[in-house]
Amino acid sequence: MKIKATLDRIPGGMMVVPLLTAAVINTVAPDLLRIGGFTQALFVDSASALIALFLLCTGAQINLRNVGVSLGKGATLLATKWVVGALFGLIAYMFAGDNGLWLGLAPIAIIAAMTNSNGGLFVALVGQYGNKEDRAAYSLLALNDGPFLTMVALSIFGAMGFVEGLFSPVAFIAVLLPIIVGMVLGNLDEDMRAFLDKGSLMLIPFFAFALGMGIDFTAIVQGGLGGIILGLLTVFVTGTAGYIVFKALKWNPIVGAAEGSTAGNAVATPAAIAAASASFASVVDIATVQVAASTVTTAILLPLYIGFLVKRLERKGFIFENGEMLQKGK
Structure with missing residues (x-):
C-alpha cells in the first residue's frame, strides 16, 4: 500500500x-483519542512539543553566516x-x-484574525515547500502571537491608547530558544547538523495531526457567514500579499x-483587548466567534490555496526539490 506516495501526490x-x-x-468524536496515556500524549497533546523539536532541527540547519537572510524574511x-490586517481594520x-x-x-x-498567524500551519507548509532559511524565519513571526500587534494597530489609528502588559518578552524568548539551541548545536558540529536534519520532515504529519485535534468544524457554524468571510479575507x-511581496x-x-x-490563540484577543478598554465590550462575543470561525476556515483553506499556487508555479516551469524552488532547465 503506497501511503507516502499517495500523500506526496496531494x-x-x-x-x-x-x-x-x-x-x-x-x-x-472528540473523546475518541482523549483516553490518556501515550495515545493522548502523541495524537492530541503533542503539537507544541513536536513543533518545538521541529524548530530545533530547523535551527541546526542555520549557518550563522547566513542568519541575516532568515531574519529579513521573517521581518x-x-x-x-500586519500592514494588510491593520489597513482592513x-x-x-x-x-x-x-x-x-x-x-x-467586527473591526x-x-x-x-488578519494580523495573527498560525505558526504550526506555517511551519508545516514551509517545511514541505521552503528551505532552512525560510523555516527559520518563524523566529520573528512569534511576535504576532496574542493581542500585541492588534493593540499596536488600534493605537496607531486612534481607536484606543497604547496599553502596556499585553506582550511578554519572555513568551517571545520561549518560542525562539529551541531555534537558538539547534543553531548552536549545528554550528558547533556538522555531524549534529546532519543528524538533526533527518528529523525535520518526519515530524510534519505528526504535529499536523495534533493541530487538527484542536480544530472543531462547529466553530464555522457558530461564527456564521461573517466568520467564513473573515477566513477568506x-x-x-x-x-496573496505575502506571495506578491516575496515574489518581488x-x-x-x-x-x-x-x-x-x-x-487559535487569536480567539482570545478580543476579550484581552476588551479587558483593557471597556469600549470594546459590546462586540467581544461576536468578534470572538468570528475569529474562531476564521481560525478553522484558514486551517482548511490555506493548504488548499498553497496547493493551487504550487501547481500554478509548476505549470510555469518551476519545480520544488529539497526545500528549494527551482526553474526547469536552469
Missing part, C-alpha cells in the same frame, strides 16, 4: 491529510501581514455602521503565502 499532503483527518475526528512576513472602523460592524464583521475581529488577501524580492513566494492564516 499538494501539501503530508500536512493537509493528517490535519483534516484529525479535525473530522475532533468534531465527530518581511511580519510587516506584510482601519477601513472597517471608517465604514462601520451604528452597530459597530462593517459588512457584518476588532478583522485586525485580530485572511487567506486570499494576506496570503526574488524569494520563494509560497513561503510568503504560507502566512495567510489565523492562529
Whole structure:
C-alpha cells in the first residue's frame, strides 16, 4: 500500500491529510483519542512539543553566516501581514455602521484574525515547500502571537491608547530558544547538523495531526457567514500579499503565502483587548466567534490555496526539490 506516495501526490499532503483527518475526528468524536496515556500524549497533546523539536532541527540547519537572510524574511512576513490586517481594520472602523460592524464583521475581529498567524500551519507548509532559511524565519513571526500587534494597530489609528502588559518578552524568548539551541548545536558540529536534519520532515504529519485535534468544524457554524468571510479575507488577501511581496524580492513566494492564516490563540484577543478598554465590550462575543470561525476556515483553506499556487508555479516551469524552488532547465 503506497501511503507516502499517495500523500506526496496531494499538494501539501503530508500536512493537509493528517490535519483534516484529525479535525473530522475532533468534531465527530472528540473523546475518541482523549483516553490518556501515550495515545493522548502523541495524537492530541503533542503539537507544541513536536513543533518545538521541529524548530530545533530547523535551527541546526542555520549557518550563522547566513542568519541575516532568515531574519529579513521573517521581518518581511511580519510587516506584510500586519500592514494588510491593520489597513482592513482601519477601513472597517471608517465604514462601520451604528452597530459597530462593517459588512457584518467586527473591526476588532478583522485586525485580530488578519494580523495573527498560525505558526504550526506555517511551519508545516514551509517545511514541505521552503528551505532552512525560510523555516527559520518563524523566529520573528512569534511576535504576532496574542493581542500585541492588534493593540499596536488600534493605537496607531486612534481607536484606543497604547496599553502596556499585553506582550511578554519572555513568551517571545520561549518560542525562539529551541531555534537558538539547534543553531548552536549545528554550528558547533556538522555531524549534529546532519543528524538533526533527518528529523525535520518526519515530524510534519505528526504535529499536523495534533493541530487538527484542536480544530472543531462547529466553530464555522457558530461564527456564521461573517466568520467564513473573515477566513477568506485572511487567506486570499494576506496570503496573496505575502506571495506578491516575496515574489518581488526574488524569494520563494509560497513561503510568503504560507502566512495567510489565523492562529487559535487569536480567539482570545478580543476579550484581552476588551479587558483593557471597556469600549470594546459590546462586540467581544461576536468578534470572538468570528475569529474562531476564521481560525478553522484558514486551517482548511490555506493548504488548499498553497496547493493551487504550487501547481500554478509548476505549470510555469518551476519545480520544488529539497526545500528549494527551482526553474526547469536552469
